[in-house]
Amino acid sequence: xxxxxxxxxxxxxxxxxxxxxxxxxxxxxxxxxxxxxxxxxxxxxxxxxxxxxxxxxxxxxxxxxxxxxxxxxxxxxxxxxxxxxxxxxxxxxxxxxxxxxxxxxxxxxxxxxxxx
Amino acid sequence: xxxxxxxxxxxxxxxxxxxxxxxxxxxxxxxxxxxxxxxxxxxxxxxxxxxxxxxxxxxxxxxxxxxxxxxxxxxxxxxxxxxxxxxxxxxxxxxxxxxxxxxxxxxxxxxx
Numbered sequence: 001x002x003x004x005x006x007x008x009x010x011x012x013x014x015x016x017x018x019x020x021x022x023x024x025x026x027x028x029x030x031x032x033x034x035x036x037x038x039x040x041x042x043x044x045x046x047x048x049x050x051x052x053x054x055x056x057x058x059x060x061x062x063x064x065x066x067x068x069x070x071x072x073x074x075x076x077x078x079x080x081x082x083x084x085x086x087x088x089x090x091x092x093x094x095x096x097x098x099x100x101x102x103x104x105x106x107x108x109x110x111x112x113x114x115x116x
Numbered sequence: 117x118x119x120x121x122x123x124x125x126x127x128x129x130x131x132x133x134x135x136x137x138x139x140x141x142x143x144x145x146x147x148x149x150x151x152x153x154x155x156x157x158x159x160x161x162x163x164x165x166x167x168x169x170x171x172x173x174x175x176x177x178x179x180x181x182x183x184x185x186x187x188x189x190x191x192x193x194x195x196x197x198x199x200x201x202x203x204x205x206x207x208x209x210x211x212x213x214x215x216x217x218x219x220x221x222x223x224x225x226x227x228x
Contacts, residue, residue, distance in 0.1 A: 004159070031214055040124065042204065042220035043160070056215070091159055095214055103148050103213045107159030 122219030
């Protein structure tokens with residue numbers, strides 16, 4: 001079946017502009033995660049949606065970052081007033097909650113964001 | 117101090133070599149241990165997972181967990197050029213199984 005898809009694959013934006021990154025999880029997966037991966041850094045957790053529960057936003061680095069998940073499926077990560085330090089690869093993952101291997105996360109290819 | 121430490125490499129080995137990749141961690145509550153492989157410009161993919169201590173083998177790959185030392189390893193036997201990738205370790209606790217804490221990744225290059 002189809003895996004996790006993300007769009008756009010690449011995004012170049014000017015400092016101060018807003019950007020929206022999209023994630024389509026695997027159908028039926030109720031958990032969705034956003035991570036940020038910077039050069040030389042590991043995956044930095046940003047936000048996590050689990051079913052109908054309130055999202056875990058503990059990893060969002062500032063109030064310029066927000067995310068929503070509509071209808072328990074597609075998610076959008078929004079970065080307002082982008083800064084150069086926001087340049088990174090933004091990865092989305094999904095997993096099947098309630099399954100004994102809920103920690104098995106399937107990743108999309110990522111969106112490479114460059115802020116100039 | 118990061119919860120999970122991983123040498124970033126790069127690690128360069130000849131084809132056929134045995135590769136050892138390692139992570140150390142500080143949180144003794146971690147019980148689930150994963151290894152992800154990430155090819156260039158791709159998302160990570162789950163390679164192996166282990167629960168608690170012990171070894172797990174899958175083909176040329178062996179994952180090992182030593183909880184007493186807070187140390188995990190991934191061994192790759194008969195390494196191939198196609199194994200060239202970044203390998204990330206990840207861990208989680210039983211009460212938060214799907215909130216993974218990742219290492220920074222080790223870049224491996226296997227040359228023919």
